[in-house]
Amino acid sequence: MSNAEHAFVYSAQPSRVVFGSGSLGRLADEVKAIGAKKALVLCTPEQRKQAQVAADLLGPLSVGIYDGAQMHVPIESARKAREHARSLGADCMVAIGGGSTIGLGKAIALESTVPIVAVPTTYAGSEMTPIYGITEDKVKKTGRDLRVLPKTVIYDPELSATLPVRMSIVSGMNAIAHAAEGLYAKDGNPVMSLMAEEGIRALATGMRGVFASSSDMPARSGLTCGAVKANTNRMKLDQDIALALRLADAAAAAIKPYFRTVMAERKGDDTPVTMADRAAEEAMRRILTAEVPRDTKIGEEFGASAGS
Numbered sequence: 001m002s003n004a005e006h007a008f009v010y011s012a013q014p015s016r017v018v019f020g021s022g023s024l025g026r027l028a029d030e031v032k033a034i035g036a037k038k039a040l041v042l043c044t045p046e047q048r049k050q051a052q053v054a055a056d057l058l059g060p061l062s063v064g065i066y067d068g069a070q071m072h073v074p075i076e077s078a079r080k081a082r083e084h085a086r087s088l089g090a091d092c093m094v095a096i097g098g099g100s101t102i103g104l105g106k107a108i109a110l111e112s113t114v115p116i117v118a119v120p121t122t123y124a125g126s127e128m129t130p131i132y133g134i135t136e137d138k139v140k141k142t143g144r145d146l147r148v149l150p151k152t153v154i155y156d157p158e159l160s161a162t163l164p165v166r167m168s169i170v171s172g173m174n175a176i177a178h179a180a181e182g183l184y185a186k187d188g189n190p191v192m193s194l195m196a197e198e199g200i201r202a203l204a205t206g207m208r209g210v211f212a213s214s215s216d217m218p219a220r221s222g223l224t225c226g227a228v229k230a231n232t233n234r235m236k237l238d239q240d241i242a243l244a245l246r247l248a249d250a251a252a253a254a255i256k257p258y259f260r261t262v263m264a265e266r267k268g269d270d271t272p273v274t275m276a277d278r279a280a281e282e283a284m285r286r287i288l289t290a291e292v293p294r295d296t297k298i299g300e301e302f303g304a305s306a307g308s
Helices: 023-033 045-061 075-088 099-112 165-184 190-212 217-231 241-255 275-289 296-301
Strands: 016-019 039-042 062-066 092-097 116-120 131-136 139-144 152-155
Touching: 016 023, 016 217, 023 045, 023 092, 023 116, 023 152, 039 045, 039 075, 039 099, 045 062, 045 092, 062 075, 075 099, 075 131, 092 099, 099 116, 099 131, 152 217, 165 190, 165 217, 190 217
Parallel strands: 016 152, 039 062, 039 092, 092 116, 116 152
Antiparallel strands: 131 139
16 A cells, blocks of 8 residues: 555644543633633523533633523524623633533624633534534524634533433434544544544443443543544534435444444445445444444334334
């Protein structure tokens, strides 16, 4: 194999990651580290209690809590939050929660350039990407802009301790799907692949532990660490729909007792095998190699059946 065949380009995303149980306690120091003095804490109405803890930790650095985060970030909600932040003179957003809250922070940062400190409480990983989504007239529009990439991400496994098992598994599955992007992306590279496979392995182990006992903190910590690895430097989604569907099936193997390959499903189908098919099949093979759980009990809990 020639040296040219080993060539690749790897660009690291400029985010700071703080990981560890109890790391939320470092929130004030991390806000100070980016030069901010007036932080607005964002959350959903349901996570107001966690947001209050964050505001208390910030002390005089906090200018209040905005609990209007909504799923899919409606543009009206984003505009209202942006105006609220402006009226308070906020120079930093502390987004504590899942994708809805972090998405709101990104919507504010997109136009105001106010930096984000993200404190995720799930595993899906939007906090590690420069990708944003805003819903307008019932249509969700996505884009990519480094202005929305959080400056710092604080991963505290203790914050997900109360996340229900079902939501934990679904969120972990989402992270596995994101890791798969790094295994099939046209501009993928060995660094991305290594992080993706390690992330999948940690997520798989963590999901088994959380499924067995929702209070298993080592498993929660493993899930959180897996999310960091799986979502680090996520690639832009390939727009090949067929490939996306195949990867969705690959990710679904985590809660199915049996795994079906694309080629087996296509038996008797004379549709030409594309490069996308081959990329998806290879991604699936590597996902299985990384030991995605195919526990029968997990499959039954989530409605999967053999051969389905």
